[in-house]
Amino acid sequence: MKQLLLTLALLVSGLAAAQNFEGKIVYHNTYTSKTPGLSDGQLSDLMGDVQTWYLKGGDYRSELNGTQMVWQLYRHSDNKLYSKFAGSETLLWQAGTSNPDSVLSTTLRKGATEILGYQCDELTLVCRSGIQKYYFSSRLPVQPELYKGHRYANWYTYLSKAGAVPLKIIIETAQFSMQSVATGVHPFPLSATSFALPANAQTAKSPY
Template identity: 55%
Template sequence: MKKSLFTLLFVLISLFTFAQSFEGKIIYQLTYKSKMPSVTDAQFSSMMGNTQNYYIKGGDYKSETNGSFILSQLYINKDNKLYNKFSNSGALLWNDGAVNPDSVISSALNKGVIVNLGHKCDELVLTCKSGLQKYYFTSKLPADSKLYVNHRFGNWYAFLSKANAIPLKMTIDNANFYMEAIATDIKPMKLDAALFTLPAGVETKKSPY
């Protein structure tokens, strides 16, 4: 599989992140459609998983999937690094949150486009170098974009700086795949800070992706 595809998959899980205003767990249902002759829809779903659980506290977050390739991601705000667990690596592979392989060309905001989990959501459309990203959000679930001002990876701050809210739905459309993520449950709860720390003695390496 091409290095660029690994990078896109890697960026993808970083897009499901939230800011200080919400603390708790969010569950997303994911679907994929492949645009690559050598990779089927089922293979994308197997690698990435069809369910992702997100745990957010302050400026830190952690995601876990039921995928066979990308297993989890931990963002530590004070380091501005994303630590990723892949099934083929014993070490956690990290990316600098300030480095973004993508860029936003233009954006458009549309009011009251969908309803999800009882919330009427606005739509933010980001036309990017990599393709099209759409986010659906409500001001009733605010997020503090200032916590993520240095999180350029995955165009995350580009979204938060305009929405200041948690996305309840997102789509990614690029040359390799189309992905749709829909929040199916939001559980506000107090989380232990230890959840957002690196395991003792774990090996970390700079990601090649």
């Protein structure tokens, strides 16, 4: 179960002007379970339906309102993604270079939709795991090279093609489908301390 939750969290996280976007984006997330014994409602409760994503340079932090997944933190300096689960003091980390998935093909469709007043292009990734669709605006840029080591969840592949934060994500796999849509975009300066690990944090490599 934790492996499924971690995969989902990485996707939504990992699920925001002439330089990089800096600030906060709020998303509404919906899930459809394809896993026997796990209902849509149960999956939504575990993951939460509201995600708050903070971005500064090559670092990001994702906070979720679910009962199991609490937050995720990606630190560019050590190229690791840390995950905090409810009921555990130990942060599980995943190396950014690790990626069990791979992208088979990509398709770009210009002017696909409008989200929150932003005209968005659509980037479709056909992956071994399924289909991933991202909707993004060049008005919210991200420097892809800052995430060159972040191969996990195909994040660098997406950024290398889009160069911007996603405002909508649709994921289809054999285990679940997910849709994440931005409900608010809030540019503002963030302190580097927002992306620091908690004091005396215990960490362990994720077994998932």
